[in-house]
Amino acid sequence: MRLRPCLAAMVFATVPLTGWAQSEPIAVAEMHDRDGREIGKVVFRQTAAHGVAITAGFISGGLPAGQHGFHVHEKGACAPDFAAAGDHFAPEGHQHGVLALRGAHAGDLPNLHIPKTGEHVVEFFAAALSLEPRTAGNLLDEDGSAVVVHAKPDDYKSQPSGDAGDRIACGVIRRAS
Structure with missing residues (x-):
């Protein structure tokens, strides 16, 4: 199934490609x-x-309404099941959650707040992540990375993964061509 044209335009229009230098890396995960x-x-x-x-x-209708944990996971795999994505992406070895005393995993992202319609677009920055080779937060390293949506919200503190529940959606992060 493909994204409806109006939503696809919203997703990519939110940060237009023309506003980015040609040399800046771009990656995409199809969820x-x-x-x-x-x-x-x-x-x-x-x-x-x-x-x-x-x-x-x-x-x-893609995701159920409500709050959902949203994380980058350590492996670029979603098959045979979403467990293949491994644990949260934590190259610096930090604890889980923005409320953790010694800092959050690099892959700890804000919860998604999905409305009743299920259609949702969000934009934010993740300072600990990178698409650049030879950086600690490189999402495109040898084993890649994946993005996972969880059934419940992340409480931003429970170890090791925020008590966010089952993995309900997954996408492998790939360099855009």
């Missing part, structure tokens, strides 16, 4: 639910000083 349906896209753009700009868009 799929447990039935294999494509339900959205997450776009990663390297910034000069603020890590990675992330734009995530989901189609109507």
